[in-house]
Amino acid sequence: MTEGELRERFARHGYVANDDFATGIELMLALEKPLLIEGPAGVGKTESAKVLAEVLGTRLIRLQCYEGLDAASALYEWNYPKQLLRIRLTEESGATAQAREAEIFSEPFLLKRPLLEAITQERAPVLLIDELDRADEAFEAFLLELLGEFQVTIPELGTIRARERPAVVITSNRTRELSDALRRRCLYLWLDYPTRAEELTILRTRLPGIDARLAEQIARFMEFLRGQPFQKVPGVAESLDWALALIRLHRDALDEQTLERTLGTILKVHDDWELLRAQRARYEPLLNGGAQAASDAAPAPDYGLGTVRARRG
Amino acid sequence: MTFSENVAAFTAALRDEHGFGAGHAATRDALRAADILGVTEARRLRSAFRAVYCATPEEVARFDAAFDAFFRAPRGVAQPHLRPRHTRPDPAQRPRDEIVRTTERPSPAEMNDAAVTWQTLRARYSARAARGEPPRIQTDGLEEIVAAAARIVAGVRIARSRRRTPRRSGSRIDLRRTLRASVETAGEPVDLRRTARTLRGARFVVLIDGSRSAAEFAGPVLQLAYALVQRSRRANAFVFSTALREVTRALRDRSIAGAVLSDLGEAWGGGTRIGDNLAAFVRDDGGRLLSPETIVLIFSDGLDVGDLDRLARAMRELQLRSAAVIWLNPHAGSPGFTPTARGMQTALPFVTQLRAARAAHDFTALARALTRTTTRGR
Numbered sequence: 001m002t003e004g005e006l007r008e009r010f011a012r013h014g015y016v017a018n019d020d021f022a023t024g025i026e027l028m029l030a031l032e033k034p035l036l037i038e039g040p041a042g043v044g045k046t047e048s049a050k051v052l053a054e055v056l057g058t059r060l061i062r063l064q065c066y067e068g069l070d071a072a073s074a075l076y077e078w079n080y081p082k083q084l085l086r087i088r089l090t091e092e093s094g095a096t097a098q099a100r101e102a103e104i105f106s107e108p109f110l111l112k113r114p115l116l117e118a119i120t121q122e123r124a125p126v127l128l129i130d131e132l133d134r135a136d137e138a139f140e141a142f143l144l145e146l147l148g149e150f151q152v153t154i155p156e157l158g159t160i161r162a163r164e165r166p167a168v169v170i171t172s173n174r175t176r177e178l179s180d181a182l183r184r185r186c187l188y189l190w191l192d193y194p195t196r197a198e199e200l201t202i203l204r205t206r207l208p209g210i211d212a213r214l215a216e217q218i219a220r221f222m223e224f225l226r227g228q229p230f231q232k233v234p235g236v237a238e239s240l241d242w243a244l245a246l247i248r249l250h251r252d253a254l255d256e257q258t259l260e261r262t263l264g265t266i267l268k269v270h271d272d273w274e275l276l277r278a279q280r281a282r283y284e285p286l287l288n289g290g291a292q293a294a295s296d297a298a299p300a301p302d303y304g305l306g307t308v309r310a311r312r313g
Numbered sequence: 314m315t316f317s318e319n320v321a322a323f324t325a326a327l328r329d330e331h332g333f334g335a336g337h338a339a340t341r342d343a344l345r346a347a348d349i350l351g352v353t354e355a356r357r358l359r360s361a362f363r364a365v366y367c368a369t370p371e372e373v374a375r376f377d378a379a380f381d382a383f384f385r386a387p388r389g390v391a392q393p394h395l396r397p398r399h400t401r402p403d404p405a406q407r408p409r410d411e412i413v414r415t416t417e418r419p420s421p422a423e424m425n426d427a428a429v430t431w432q433t434l435r436a437r438y439s440a441r442a443a444r445g446e447p448p449r450i451q452t453d454g455l456e457e458i459v460a461a462a463a464r465i466v467a468g469v470r471i472a473r474s475r476r477r478t479p480r481r482s483g484s485r486i487d488l489r490r491t492l493r494a495s496v497e498t499a500g501e502p503v504d505l506r507r508t509a510r511t512l513r514g515a516r517f518v519v520l521i522d523g524s525r526s527a528a529e530f531a532g533p534v535l536q537l538a539y540a541l542v543q544r545s546r547r548a549n550a551f552v553f554s555t556a557l558r559e560v561t562r563a564l565r566d567r568s569i570a571g572a573v574l575s576d577l578g579e580a581w582g583g584g585t586r587i588g589d590n591l592a593a594f595v596r597d598d599g600g601r602l603l604s605p606e607t608i609v610l611i612f613s614d615g616l617d618v619g620d621l622d623r624l625a626r627a628m629r630e631l632q633l634r635s636a637a638v639i640w641l642n643p644h645a646g647s648p649g650f651t652p653t654a655r656g657m658q659t660a661l662p663f664v665t666q667l668r669a670a671r672a673a674h675d676f677t678a679l680a681r682a683l684t685r686t687t688t689r690g691r
Binding site: 083175 | 489
């Protein structure tokens with residue numbers, strides 16, 4: 001699949017992909033290397049993997065990392081209750097201890113966790129390893145081995161090799177630096193906050209019914225917000241929530257009162273509210289009252305001929 | 314020169330001139346990527362090479378300039394100018410003691426704000442004040458400090474991890490091992506195996522005041538920062554003067570020992586704005602680095618000419634969002650020291666411990682103190 005096709009397909013699934021992203025995906029599929037995506041919270045890192053699975057028409061297998069994640073919860077676990085039961089049921093069978101042991105440590109008693117699931121699929125799935133920075137270094141080292149060979153050794157069963165190599169997407173929020181070894185094994189993509197034009201495209205793609213002027217205002221306001229030293233800078237998820245809230249409230253433009261009522265959808269730390277209110281003079285022109293911004297945002301006059309406005313995105 | 318040789322030369326240029334960690338594998342991937350995408354469009358080639366060569370956000374930020382410098386040489390020049398390899402300055406060839414100390418060590422009395430002359434004040438107020446020498450990670454006594462750092466990293470156990478390890482007196486039954494064992498006792502789980510939660514190490518953040526008044530004494534604490542970053546993946550180091558700069562990546566490189574930390578800009582040798590810089594740290598990096606498992610080490614003499622209110626606010630935030638805030642004052646070890654500098658007094662209520670940072674043995678003592686206090690809840 002070429003970059004253009006990828007972008008088009010992602011757009012059809014409601015995900016606006018920029019040049020770097022599309023190239024990254026194309027390369028990861030062609031080179032069969034994992035793609036490591038880093039970037040601020042709320043720019044759609046996790047979403048991108050979900051959409052990739054839809055685009056490829058394959059399964060998404062997700063491993064959410066957390067502190068204390070170990071190989072057992074990521075790879076496989078034995079089904080203990082079933083094993084216990086089987087031991088009891090075969091007590092009188094007269095089979096040797098070895099035979100009984102071999103039986104309860106066989107595939108029907110195996111619970112596949114995401115990583116094992118991913119390498120035993122008939123059709124290559126998308127494997128999302130989410131927020132790898134939350135897991136510890138020991139797990140990272142274990143993962144490194146798996147990503148290199150795509151095979152797993154289970155002592156009781158032997159080695160299982162991947163039938164189809166999954167497309168691996170790894171995300172990180174950088175609470176901890178990932179090791180160089182892992183970084184070098186991956187293709188790297190830095191996903192930043194969208195530009196104003198991109199944000200506008202995202203709003204229109206995800207919320208097709210949105211009022212053009214409102215979308216423009218939201219995109220401008222988000223651009224302003226992202227330049228502020230907030231503790232928690234709002235991401236794309238926030239701007240979509242906000243837009244949805246405004247649509248539900250039947251607003252077709254932003255004003256001071258509406259902003260106050262819906263602030264909770266974009267800023268989620270109380271100190272940030274205070275900080276925003278202190279900046280009132282600077283954001284006021286972006287609201288409805290400001291004539292300048294409004295005229296700026298209004299569509300170009302249509303003299304009965306129709307207007308063609310090219311928009312990059 | 315063929316395209317593949319060109320790409321190989323680009324890899325070498327990235328590695329030698331721009332400090333990238335790219336190697337032969339990257340060259341191979343870059344060539345495959347170019348093969349897949351075609352090389353007609355510079356924009357796409359650049360995107361592809363960025364994905365292949367970069368591994369960190371810092372590298373992404375530097376990549377475009379490096380790419381342009383190499384591939385977009387002036388028209389008519391068929392091949393890029395290849396500079397000689399290994400242009401990284403060799404620390405061994407530099408004279409060892411470039412820093413000429415003209416000022417004598419100030420007496421404790423001078424450490425109070427009252428004794429600050431207008432000249433030093435001007436130096437501190439002005440962001441453009443002449444910069445001092447860039448800091449060097451000295452190798453004298455480094456071993457002892459690395460040993461102290463290793464003790465700190467290994468000894469401080471703050472939180473219980475969710476990871477479990479086999480332990481006889483553990484709180485939870487280890488079904489896997491119990492079942493294995495039960496096969497031999499006719500399926501009767503006679504011998505219960507158990508697991509317990511492991512204890513987890515701390516995260517460390519070192520913030521080093523590189524303003525002119527403190528920079529002179531920063532040698533040992535820079536060594537400590539280097540040692541902590543070397544010993545723990547969960548350690549980050551920053552320097553600040555009028556601006557804040559993270560130096561973790563530079564310190565992770567082992568060859569920095571004995572060499573100079575360069576390109577610090579406004580973050581070294583200028584004025585002091587402790588409050589502003591701590592606030593900037595909390596704002597920009599707090600989310601990813603501060604947690605109840607973080608130990609914050611601040612090195613500063615507390616001679617602050619910035620907004621003291623901001624300092625107090627930033628300190629409160631640091632205290633709330635970390636396990637401990639340890640203030641290392643370069644003068645704390647000297648006889649007759651009292652923390653009277655205004656910045657020091659503002660910060661003191663939020664500080665867990667105020668300690669000296671003059672020499673290696675101060676850090677050995679710090680390791681002892683930290684190990685003692687943080688493991689008591691075991």
